[in-house]
Amino acid sequence: MLLTGVVIPGIVALALALFFWPARKPGRKPGRLPHWMGGVVLAVTFLTGWILTRGWPDWPVRESAAWLPWLAVGGAVLGWLVAHQRLPGxxxxxxxxxxxxxTxxxxxxxxxxxxxxxxxxxxIIGLALVLFAAWSIWESVLAKRQGVLPPLLLTGFFSCLAIMALLGRTATVSQTTGILCAGLGAFFVVSLxxxxxxxxxxxxxxxxxxLAGLVVNxxxxxxxxxxxxMLLMACCLAVLLAVRFTPEEPQFAGLLLALLITVLPALGGIAWDLLNSNVQTSSSEEEDPYAEYF
Structure with a gap:
């Protein structure tokens, strides 16, 4: 499942990203980048992983998770419209x-x-407002920074969701999130x-x-x-702090610090879950001192 759910989608994303954002030779002026292609590449990557792991998307949709590929397609179309038409804020x-x-x-x-x-x-309205707030925060980050930092932080954020979903006994959501991580990770590699x-x-x-569909599931x-x-969504606030204290052209240590600040709330949630699971396992394995009398 690692091959079909992460490796192959990651290769697809990397190939497409390198095609649309080729490395620029030293001394050459930067060419016009196809800004609208980010959503298309990510959607194609996600659909590739989905088809390889779960088959063709269902229609009509009968379960919550089955909406995810259609959300990717719709998001790619709207993303193209917004970026290509230069719609006002x-x-x-x-x-x-x-x-x-x-969603x-x-x-x-x-x-x-x-x-x-x-x-x-x-x-619906309450959860939509939470999604809108998180979306606005990440959009402000992408508007202020370009290059290595945004794809690194997004990859770290979704990786934490994949781990939390796995600890929450939903391997399907974790694997599906891994597809998204592969695409964002490819963006990070290209940004290097x-x-x-x-x-x-x-x-x-x-x-x-x-993100909303995966968290809901x-x-x-x-x-x-x-x-x-809550700790996962708190990462969306932590990313503002991370960007504020990261220089415009961060070195390795700066990138690592920004990533750590961003995912720190989620790491706390992961540690809490692991600690509780260990305590429950230990208590369940304790022998009953009176068992020999029955």
């Missing part, structure tokens, strides 16, 4: 809010019917040779709806608890 913000609402609505339909019921729209790599808004129009349909989910 307020229009883009309204579009992000609309996508946030649609939460689509991925929580069974919850709306069986759990939330009359309070469904309160949940193309330091002016700019992911732009189009990448987030794919990554953020997928890991938390509401599996066993990623509230504390872990």
């Amino acid at each position: 307020p229009t883009v913000a309204m579009l992000r809010m609309l996508v946030s609402v649609v 939460i609505w689509a991925t929580t339909q069974s919850l709306q019917t069986h759990t939330w019921q009359k309070a469904a729209w309160l949940w 040779v193309r330091r002016d790599l700019d992911l732009s808004q189009s990448t987030l129009f794919v990554a953020m709806p997928l 890991a938390h509401f349909y599996a066993y990623m608890d509230v504390l872990q989910t």
Whole structure:
């Protein structure tokens, strides 16, 4: 599963990214970069991994996770529109809010019917606002920085989600998140040779709806608890601190520090889960001192 879920999608993403963002020879002026291609490359990478691991996307959709490939396709189209047409800021913000609402609505339909019921729209709006806030934070990071830092931080963030999902006993979500990590990791590799790599808004129009779908599946349909989910989303606030204290052209130590600051809340959640699981395992393995009498 590692080959089909991570290695092959990563190779596809790397090949496409190197094609669209080739290394620039020393002394040459920077050419115009296809900013809208970030979302397309990430969506193609995700679809490649999805088809290899789970088959062709279902239609009509019958479960929450089955929305993920369609979210990637829709996000790529909207990302192309936003980047290619140069839409004004307020229009883009309204579009992000609309996508946030649609994403939460689509991925929580069974919850709306069986759990939330009359309070469904309160949940949808509340979760959509959380997604919108996280999306806005990451967009501000991508607007301020280009090159190595944004893909590194995004890869670290989604890697923490993959680990948390695995600890939450949902290997499917963890594996699916790994596909996304492979694509973002390829962007990071390309940024090492193309330091002016700019992911732009189009990448987030794919990554953020997928983030919402993956977190919804890991938390509401599996066993990623509230504390872990909150700590994961706290990384979106930590990234602001990381960017603030990172120089414009960071060296290795600066990149490592920025990554550590960004994922520190999630690492705390992972450590907490591992500690609790070890305690529960130890208590379950204790022998009953009275067992020999029965």
